[in-house]
Amino acid sequence: MTRIDDFSRPLEYLSPLDKYLGAIVRDWAESYVIPFRRSFDEDWKEHKLIEPAFRRLMGELGFQRILFPEDLGGWGLGHSDYLGTGAFRIFEEIARADSGIAVAFGVVFWPLVMICVEPHVNRRLCEEFAPMFCQTTEPVFSANAMTEPQGGADIENFEVVKGSTIQTTARLEGDEWVINGHKLWPTNSGGVADLFGVICTTNPGSTDPGDFAFIFVPADTPGVTQGPPYQKAGMAADKNGDIWFENVRVPSWYRAHGPGDDLKYFKEVLSFGNMGSVAFVCGVMLNVYEILYDFCSEIYFRGKPLKENDDVAGFLADLASATQVIRFSGYQLARMLDRPDIYGERWSDEIVAKGRAVKYFACDRALELLGKAVKLMGAYGSDRVYDVEKHWRDLKIVQLWMGGKQLCQMEVARWYFDCETL
Numbered sequence: 001m002t003r004i005d006d007f008s009r010p011l012e013y014l015s016p017l018d019k020y021l022g023a024i025v026r027d028w029a030e031s032y033v034i035p036f037r038r039s040f041d042e043d044w045k046e047h048k049l050i051e052p053a054f055r056r057l058m059g060e061l062g063f064q065r066i067l068f069p070e071d072l073g074g075w076g077l078g079h080s081d082y083l084g085t086g087a088f089r090i091f092e093e094i095a096r097a098d099s100g101i102a103v104a105f106g107v108v109f110w111p112l113v114m115i116c117v118e119p120h121v122n123r124r125l126c127e128e129f130a131p132m133f134c135q136t137t138e139p140v141f142s143a144n145a146m147t148e149p150q151g152g153a154d155i156e157n158f159e160v161v162k163g164s165t166i167q168t169t170a171r172l173e174g175d176e177w178v179i180n181g182h183k184l185w186p187t188n189s190g191g192v193a194d195l196f197g198v199i200c201t202t203n204p205g206s207t208d209p210g211d212f213a214f215i216f217v218p219a220d221t222p223g224v225t226q227g228p229p230y231q232k233a234g235m236a237a238d239k240n241g242d243i244w245f246e247n248v249r250v251p252s253w254y255r256a257h258g259p260g261d262d263l264k265y266f267k268e269v270l271s272f273g274n275m276g277s278v279a280f281v282c283g284v285m286l287n288v289y290e291i292l293y294d295f296c297s298e299i300y301f302r303g304k305p306l307k308e309n310d311d312v313a314g315f316l317a318d319l320a321s322a323t324q325v326i327r328f329s330g331y332q333l334a335r336m337l338d339r340p341d342i343y344g345e346r347w348s349d350e351i352v353a354k355g356r357a358v359k360y361f362a363c364d365r366a367l368e369l370l371g372k373a374v375k376l377m378g379a380y381g382s383d384r385v386y387d388v389e390k391h392w393r394d395l396k397i398v399q400l401w402m403g404g405k406q407l408c409q410m411e412v413a414r415w416y417f418d419c420e421t422l
């Protein structure tokens with residue numbers, strides 16, 4: 001009988017640890033998430049049901065430590081040649097169970113990429129923040145605060161907008177940054193985050209890359225206020241809300257790298273965001289495949305299992321093909337992040353654009369097929385018992401973040417067609 005592990009992956013370039021990490025996360029998902037995920041929607045505000053899953057994976061099993069260097073209590077993935085492919089495996093396994101948990105977990109590392117990943121490790125900041133994540137069995141969360149009320153897409157649209165719309169300001173006073181501004185929507189906001197990576201400008205309105213600043217702000221710093229979480233269509237495990245920074249003071253060395261390099265390495269953060277998004281889509285598709293395998297084998301139409309009818313088989317083939325192609329292209333993207341010596345720097349416009357290309361292709365194709373899967377199941381498609389409608393609601397959200405599909409299209413057109421005014 002064919003199963004999800006029969007969807008091929010590029011085995012020749014996966015880490016020797018891949019199968020162990022995958023097995024641990026799958027076991028955790030089967031015990032802590034899949035039996036309960038249907039009730040997570042109602043838990044969007046409190047996270048009482050969701051919290052044990054985070055505690056087990058991140059704190060007790062220690063996955064929140066993976067990016068930090070070993071000598072600081074981490075697992076050293078930040079200087080491994082398998083960072084991209086290792087992360088892809090973990091993310092897809094989590095997303096197979098619940099893509100909201102996958103994004104909340106993935107974003108723990110998103111701002112930390114700035115300081116924990118070779119060749120731009122900021123050792124002093126690693127030493128500062130490693131104890132927070134590595135010396136506890138409680139889950140610890142970070143958030144990457146980019147989006148602002150006037151628009152999220154513009155902040156990521158560096159090539160044209162060049163950071164000129166960023167309104168959160170950082171002013172150097174002596175040996176401290178003073179931060180003022182309002183962010184909204186970051187994953188793990190809504191009261192969850194313990195540490196923020198905050199995108200600021202040191203000179204409002206400027207298009208100089210040197211004025212883009214990425215500054216770490218512990219959530220308990222005076223002047224930081226987190227609003228309550230928003231209620232959204234899905235992904236209840238990911239809380240999103242407003243954050244206000246009012247005369248927040250942090251040491252000057254909490255800036256990730258400094259003028260020019262903050263923006264350069266932040267583009268690498270975007271590359272990891274694209275890769276992670278594809279992994280979430282892939283995990284969802286694998287689980288929908290599993291659900292439809294059983295459904296179409298067990299439900300009969302005109303005396304035959306549903307899957308033995310030509311039209312249905314055609315659709316199931318489309319679903320399997322798309323899942324296989326998304327998995328191949330996702331792992332290839334992850335591999336490109338692991339091997340900059342072959343494919344180019346992770347922060348290059350080329351790698352960001354290629355990541356956006358795979359991300360929006362995967363989202364579009366998966367959403368189209370999930371819509372059809374719901375239709376194929378008839379009334380059962382809307383039944384929460386099958387979890388397909390949950391995946392459908394969750395998946396739509398993957399398409400919306402990081403500037404949505406339109407920013408992906410613009411950056412892809414810019415790269416492949418040399419558009420100059422987009």
Ligand SMILES: Cc1cc2nc3c(=O)[nH]c(=O)nc-3n(C[C@H](O)[C@H](O)[C@H](O)COP(=O)(O)OP(=O)(O)OC[C@H]3O[C@@H](n4cnc5c(N)ncnc54)[C@H](O)[C@@H]3O)c2cc1C
Pocket residue numbers: 107143144145146147148149150151152153154184185186187235238240397400401402403404405406407
């Ligand atoms: C679950 C979830 C998690 C998120 N996580 C994070 C996070 O971790 N950190 C964070 O900072 N933000 C996060 N966001 C916010 C998200 O990244 C933004 O919502 C997104 O970037 C779009 O920004 P916006 O909503 O302000 O829309 P806008 O930027 O106002 O855009 C509105 C619409 O216009 C389109 N558009 C914008 N500019 C153009 C253009 N030039 N040409 C054509 N179309 C355009 C956009 O694609 C979009 O469809 C998250 C959002 C969600 C739903």
